Amino acid sequence: MTPQTPPASGVRAGHDANASEAPAAPEAECAVSAGFSARLGADRCPGALRPFAAEDGLIVRARVPGGEVALGTLRTLLQIGADYGTPRIQLTTRGNLQVRGLPDPLPDDVAERLADAGLLPSLTHERARNILAAPSSAVLRERARELDRMLISRPELAGLPGRFLMLLTDTSGLGLDERFDVAYVDAGDGSGVLLLGRADSVAGPGVGRGVSDRQRGNNPAVEEDPRRATHSPLRLGRVVSSDEALGAMLDVAAQFLAERADERVWNIRDLPESSPLCGSFAQAEVPGDPAGATLSPGVYGADLVAGIPLGLLEAAHLNAMESVTEHVVITPWRSVLVPGGAAYDAQLAAAGLIVDDTSAWGRISACTGAPYCGRAQSETLSLARECAETIGSKLPRLHLVGCERRCGEPRGEHVTVVSAESVVDVRAAIAVSSVTSD
Ligand code: SF4
Incomplete structure (x- = not known):
């Protein structure tokens, strides 16, 4: 792990409403952050027609303005990943959907399948369609x-x-x-x-x-x-x-x-x-709440906000949701709103979804890290899984990143740990931070 002393190093208790953004040429998960001073040209956010080349292959990103998406559309994305790359859908912090690990050049039928699923209504504006709406x-x-x-x-x-x-x-x-x-x-x-x-x-x-x-x-x-x-x-x-x-x-x-x-x-x-x-x-x-709000996993009337562990939606999650509803609403907080899902929370939890805010899985996130990102100095995803399982209820809001770019840092109070190599490193970083678990 990179030696750290807060706040200038990898351990940071963040109130990041005004944080500077990430640099140019980011890994595709840099949906949140980037640093203007280092920019060399146009942004390189991927699209459905303009993939981003990562270490593990091409990434395509599909936009879902407003967030509402049919489960059949998610099935199409998962199948593209299963056929050509990684059988998962990544939820980004702008509420977009990514499939990665795809071959270069991109097989012709990927764009055709995306278009058939309604994800390509425009060939010219597809990367411009970043539109969030209050999910509820x-x-x-x-x-x-x-x-x-x-x-x-x-x-x-x-x-x-x-x-x-x-x-x-x-x-x-x-x-x-x-x-x-x-x-x-x-x-x-x-x-x-x-x-x-x-x-x-x-x-x-x-x-x-x-x-x-x-x-x-x-x-x-x-x-x-x-x-x-x-x-x-x-x-x-x-x-x-x-x-x-x-x-x-x-x-x-x-x-x-x-x-x-x-x-x-x-x-x-x-x-x-x-x-x-x-x-x-x-x-x-500003009428109402000027500070901004999020929806944490849990029951909201008849609906359920279900967190997606590490923002990676897998077939088991989709299978479970298909028995409950025909569509969900993607949120920018790595979760989905499941209409009518409150009555099925135990069923969805059994499939690995996060259904209440007491779960350690709901308090941990990670950038893509090694071996998928060329800039990564450490692996992040499996370490995040290990932290969720071993640190459990003592986890503060934690974000693991593989380098100082800090892609995907959450808003609000949290601890970011850069280039940790083990749970011991993460525990040490948490110990010197001032952020505690709820
Ligand atoms: S290692 Fe993580 S933080 Fe660094 S550029 Fe890659 S995705 Fe972003």
């Missing part, structure tokens, strides 16, 4: 699909970087903690606030969490994380009507493309503060 809202998921159709109809937006992220949410604040470029927060009264994704617009570190029925119990006080009270309701935005919101989001995206200096500028937060786009926004009050 069917209305917002439908609006995300509408936004996708509008995006595809505007030729100038085909050039959006693969890292440009749009978000539709409501007063729940779900998703506001993600690194979006432009978001619309629907107030539910025919209007809402259009938000610009600037580091200086973030109200504070994201610590908000959705509260499952189990967490809430009979105590209404559990609804509120006391840390949220410190968040300002003001962020960089402006009020727009609900009818105008989708067009306004795309206008922001178009203006970003027109104003960016060159293709090394991937996100709105990289524009200078003096840019006309930034100047056209002011501090606006």
Whole structure:
């Protein structure tokens, strides 16, 4: 393990709402982070038609605007992996789906199968279709699909970087903690606030969490994380009507493309503060929860949020879900919302899914690491499995990475351990951090 002393080294208790992003030419899991200063060109996020070459083969990434996906579509992706590469689907932090280990050149029938599954509605805009919606809202998921159709109809937006992220949410604040470029927060009264994704617009570190029925119990006080009270309701935005919101989001995206200096500028937060786009926004009050919230694994009414261990969806998970529902909603938190899944939680847990937030599996994540990523100085995935099984309930929120790029670092309080070689290394790193288990 790389020698570490917090916070500058591999052990870090992170409040990362304003963390710098990962460097250029990232491994494909760098969906969250990258460092502008090191960028050499256009982003290299993979797509369905433009795979990324990793150590273990090509990676293709499919976009699912709004997150709702038929299980038959997931079956197609799994089968592509089984036929040509790794029989798993990786869930990314933008709610996208990846299959990896594929041969180079990519077999012709991969694109055909993706198109047949409805994952390629546009050959020109496929990498631009990064649209998150609050997973619990069917209305917002439908609006995300509408936004996708509008995006595809505007030729100038085909050039959006693969890292440009749009978000539709409501007063729940779900998703506001993600690194979006432009978001619309629907107030539910025919209007809402259009938000610009600037580091200086973030109200504070994201610590908000959705509260499952189990967490809430009979105590209404559990609804509120006391840390949220410190968040300002003001962020960089402006009020727009609900009818105008989708067009306004795309206008922001178009203006970003027109104003960016060159293709090394991937996100709105990289524009200078003096840019006309930034100047056209002011501090606006965010309706609802300005800090942003996530949904942790657990029961939410009749539905279930099921965590996918290490974000790797396997055939056993899909088989179990197929006996419960025909579609799920992919979240950006390496989980799926299973409609009507609350009554089947034991069945889904038996298949290896994470069904409540007490599981150690729900508190650990890892980048791809060795031998899959060429930059990795250590293996991460099997070590993460070993940590979940041996450290168990004493695990804090933990993220293992194979190098200092720290791909996929979670939001909120956590410990990141760089290049650990054993559980002993990880235990030592946890011991010197200030982050504790729940
Ligand atoms: S080893 Fe991990 S953190 Fe480093 S570049 Fe590869 S995926 Fe990213």
